[in-house]
Amino acid sequence: MRTLSRLALALLLALLSLIGYSLVAAQGPVEPQHHDPAWCGEYFNNMYLSGSPTITRDDANIAFDWGSGSPHPAIGNDNFSARWSTTLDLSAGSYRFWVTVDDGVRLWVDGQLLINRWQDQAATTYSADIYLNSGHHLVQMEYYEHAGVASARLWWEGGGSYPDWKGEYFNNLDLEGSPTFTRNDAAINFDWGTGSPGAGLAADNFSVRWTRTLSFSAGNYRFTTTTDDGVRLWVDSHILIEKWYDQAPTSHSGDIYLGAGNHTVVMEYYEHSGGAVARLNWGPPEPTGPWRGDYFNNPWLSGTPLFTCYHDRVEFNWGWGGPGGGLPNDNFSVRWSTSADFSATGRYTFYARTDDGVRLWVDGQLVIDYWHDQSATTRSGSTYLYQGTHQVVVEYYEHGGLAEAKVWWEFSDGGDGGTVVVDELSPGFYFGGPLSGRREASIGYGGHMYWTYNSTYDYYNYAKWTPSLPRAGYYDVYVYIPPSYATTGCARYRIFHNGLRHDRVINQYIYANQWVHLGCYYFSATGGEFVFLADNTHEPKLTRYIGLDAIKFVSR
Numbered sequence: 250m251r252t253l254s255r256l257a258l259a260l261l262l263a264l265l266s267l268i269g270y271s272l273v274a275a276q277g278p279v280e281p282q283h284h285d286p287a288w289c290g291e292y293f294n295n296m297y298l299s300g301s302p303t304i305t306r307d308d309a310n311i312a313f314d315w316g317s318g319s320p321h322p323a324i325g326n327d328n329f330s331a332r333w334s335t336t337l338d339l340s341a342g343s344y345r346f347w348v349t350v351d352d353g354v355r356l357w358v359d360g361q362l363l364i365n366r367w368q369d370q371a372a373t374t375y376s377a378d379i380y381l382n383s384g385h386h387l388v389q390m391e392y393y394e395h396a397g398v399a400s401a402r403l404w405w406e407g408g409g410s411y412p413d414w415k416g417e418y419f420n421n422l423d424l425e426g427s428p429t430f431t432r433n434d435a436a437i438n439f440d441w442g443t444g445s446p447g448a449g450l451a452a453d454n455f456s457v458r459w460t461r462t463l464s465f466s467a468g469n470y471r472f473t474t475t476t477d478d479g480v481r482l483w484v485d486s487h488i489l490i491e492k493w494y495d496q497a498p499t500s501h502s503g504d505i506y507l508g509a510g511n512h513t514v515v516m517e518y519y520e521h522s523g524g525a526v527a528r529l530n531w532g533p534p535e536p537t538g539p540w541r542g543d544y545f546n547n548p549w550l551s552g553t554p555l556f557t558c559y560h561d562r563v564e565f566n567w568g569w570g571g572p573g574g575g576l577p578n579d580n581f582s583v584r585w586s587t588s589a590d591f592s593a594t595g596r597y598t599f600y601a602r603t604d605d606g607v608r609l610w611v612d613g614q615l616v617i618d619y620w621h622d623q624s625a626t627t628r629s630g631s632t633y634l635y636q637g638t639h640q641v642v643v644e645y646y647e648h649g650g651l652a653e654a655k656v657w658w659e660f661s662d663g664g665d666g667g668t669v670v671v672d673e674l675s676p677g678f679y680f681g682g683p684l685s686g687r688r689e690a691s692i693g694y695g696g697h698m699y700w701t702y703n704s705t706y707d708y709y710n711y712a713k714w715t716p717s718l719p720r721a722g723y724y725d726v727y728v729y730i731p732p733s734y735a736t737t738g739c740a741r742y743r744i745f746h747n748g749l750r751h752d753r754v755i756n757q758y759i760y761a762n763q764w765v766h767l768g769c770y771y772f773s774a775t776g777g778e779f780v781f782l783a784d785n786t787h788e789p790k791l792t793r794y795i796g797l798d799a800i801k802f803v804s805r
Contacts, residue, residue, distance in 0.1 A: 380462030682710035693731030708783035735796025
């Protein structure tokens with residue numbers, strides 16, 4: 250009986266095996282499932298991906314141009330959003346992901362935010378590079394449409410076998426279209442002279458893009474390019490060098506902090522005519538340099554810096570990006586410091602062009618103070634310095650949007666210090682009283698002034714102009730009267746100098762866009778000396794404007 254049972258079982262297994270083979274033969278070979286069959290698309294009837302999706306569907310690709318229409322009858326033509334996600338099975342290599350959208354977009358790969366352009370915009374294309382190991386990878390794209398036409402597209406390229414640098418060579422100056430050829434370059438170290446990089450490429454008017462993912466230990470790095478002609482260099486989508494113009498063989502450097510791990514480096518190059526040179530190298534920068542930069546992962550310069558770099562100058566235009574090194578593109582801050590040699594005694598004017606806030610000190614004296622959000626704006630301040638070494642400290646923060654910081658100075662006056670101007674935007678100016686009484690206008694000295702309404706006897710608002718004078722001596726004092734918002738006949742200026750006080754009453758109404766002399770006074774230049782103006786004009790209350798603009802001190 251047992252023998253019969255075993256025989257029946259063997260026959261049954263053989264029959265099932267034969268049936269299975271027949272099914273496989275009828276269907277053809279069975280391939281493993283490498284990708285999700287489609288994108289899971291979640292569509293929301295708001296711009297914020299909030300709440301439950303109005304519809305969920307499978308989308309074969311993210312390649313949509315809805316025009317002024319809608320993705321679905323249940324979704325409005327404007328003010329909607331979408332989230333797509335899928336899993337891709339990719340071979341190891343460097344990949345470049347591209348998006349074209351109108352309006353906002355965010356793209357993640359394995360939870361890493363590669364593209365973040367969450368803003369209204371006409372159809373715009375962005376790209377980002379990443380190195381991926383072999384295997385499955387989660388890709389997620391978020392999108393919103395505000396108004397007007399709507400489009401969303403995603404694609405990627407890469408994954409080829411390039412153990413060193415993937416070099417894409419184009420027969421034009423602008424890296425346009427498909428490359429004439431693509432090859433593996435062991436290093437970017439070329440001097441082609443007046444020749445061509447390869448068959449099919451002209452000796453002039455060509456361009457190249459090299460891409461490679463490299464492993465770095467955590468630390469500061471200096472990348473240096475030497476090219477004839479133009480060059481651009483990115484590290485993790487952060488542009489480090491941008492010298493896109495014709496030039497003889499010239500070296501350019503940029504410093505960046507890199508965390509431990511893989512980082513993608515992209516170098517773009519073009520050759521116009523004549524000789525052709527393209528080289529790239531990198532390594533740790535010198536441990537010391539003229540500018541020390543401490544970078545903070547917050548907008549308040551608080552705690553321990555995330556990293557420290559050394560720079561040749563403070564001259565950065567990060568655009569929508571940031572300094573890299575793990576810092577976010579927004580809500581970061583930096584403190585730069587240097588010991589600078591000033592070759593002559595005299596007055597120096599310091600300039601800071603930033604988006605957003607900036608403060609600048611020289612030997613502990615605050616020379617520029619504009620700690621506010623602002624679009625890219627140049628601020629300045631001056632101070633008298635003796636020949637020698639002086640400490641310069643710059644503090645900067647970026648809140649949101651574009652990011653830029655540039656600092657420089659120039660020698661503006663020698664000898665005894667000449668003229669000292671304290672503008673109403675200078676650190677030496679102070680406006681006291683309730684903020685409700687403070688008004689401003691884009692006129693007057695330097696294109697800006699403050700003004701307030703008058704009171705009669707008791708004052709509520711006041712201003713102080715405190716100069717940084719180079720030495721003791723006699724100074725002529727002048728006040729600048731703007732063309733408008735200065736109608737009082739009794740502006741009562743008080744000049745505090747050398748322990749004394751002198752008063753001058755000026756009829757602002759009879760002047761416009763001119764300096765008015767307040768007198769000549771002796772100043773000890775030891776501090777505590779200033780010009781004071783309050784709103785108590787002895788005229789009927791709230792019937793006059795008091796203009797508050799620059800005051801000038803001229804050495805005799």
